[in-house]
Amino acid sequence: VSIVFRGDVERGRVWQQYFRTHAPDLPFVLWPHVGPPEEVTYLVTWQPPENIAALFPRLQVLFSSGAGVDQFDFACIPSDVQVVRMIEPGIINGMIEYATLAALMHHRNFIDYDVLRRRREWSPIRVVPAQERHIGVMGIGVLGRAVLERLHSFGFALRAWNRSSRQVDGVTCFAGNDELEPFLAGCDILICLLPLTEATRGILCRKTFFALKRGAALINVGRGGHLVEQDLLDALAEGQLSAAILDVTAVEPLPSDHPFWDHPRIVLTPHIASMTQPHTAAQAVLANVRRHQTGEQLLGAIDRERGY
Ligand SMILES: NC(=O)c1ccc[n+]([C@@H]2O[C@H](COP(=O)([O-])OP(=O)(O)OC[C@H]3O[C@@H](n4cnc5c(N)ncnc54)[C@H](OP(=O)(O)O)[C@@H]3O)[C@@H](O)[C@H]2O)c1
Secondary structure (H helix, E strand, C coil): CEEEEECCHHHHHHHHHHHHHHCCCCCEEECCCCCCHHHEEEEEECCCCCCHHHHCCCCCEEEECCCCCCCCCHHHCCCCCEEECCCCHHHHHHHHHHHHHHHHHHHCCHHHHHHHHHCCCCCCCCCCCHHHCEEEEECCCHHHHHHHHHHHCCCCEEEEEECCCCCECCEEEEECHHHHHHHHHCCCEEEECCCCCCCCCCCECHHHHHHCCCCEEEEECCCHHHECHHHHHHHHHCCCEEEEEECCCCCCCCCCCCCCCCCCCEEECCCCCCCCCHHHHHHHHHHHHHHHHCCCCCCCECCCCCCC
């Protein structure tokens, strides 16, 4: 039994050190030095090699090194290989920080002030109390729930929307496609924390934007494929949306001639909302490997039919 890590070698060495200390029985090897292929039982990677079935005939679990699995081509992954996404405190804390920062930037009109600053205009905007600011989160998963909990501490009026019905303290929850519009109708700030699947691709579109309150603001920390980019530009031009903070785009890196770069009402970051932290991630994966070895259910196991 061995574990292969395929990714940044420097980060891989942190993982390797963790496994050496805490699981000396499990050889942890860094791609491309994989050792005997028939011993490879576990693979940790963001991007598996194309011929994964032939390369690792005894592979049992593929661990994504990130929170999503939408980057995988499931057709190339043998159906008996379990696919597991990354759930670890480093990702959760990073997302809490980013989503809170972005929500507060919208709440306290930072993008408006940036537009005013360029015009050298000193012009205060009325401060809206948090209780009167309605923030909606799409996706009440590991990250959506963590972000809601933190936003709750500021006293915001919170609502959230999810595929299956969920309950979160202090949050008005909506479920399923029938409740999407009533959910959107009450949002001043919309945060997308959905996984990218066939059901969610393009969900941040004109229809969604025009179902929000007029002048609402967007935060996309899901995936670039959630957003119909032209619809965002149109909604900003028409004043239906006031501003957007985007951590992800359809094409990454964003092409240099893309209109988002210069847009005064768009703040962009290069897909850094949260990052897997090697030390805590190694700990989480080792715990999952131990679960696998004792026949327990793995945390973060993917349902291939649903796509997340
Ligand atoms: N920008 C970044 O740096 C960054 C970092 C980490 C993650 N992310 C993104 O964040 C996403 C969420 O991560 P997570 O760990 O919170 O995932 P998760 O725990 O799997 O949560 C996903 C949530 O979305 C809901 N959902 C799925 N499909 C839906 C649909 N069609 N309609 C409504 N709700 C739907 C799920 O509902 P159920 O409860 O019914 O299953 C679940 O509650 C990731 O997939 C990734 O795309 C981005």
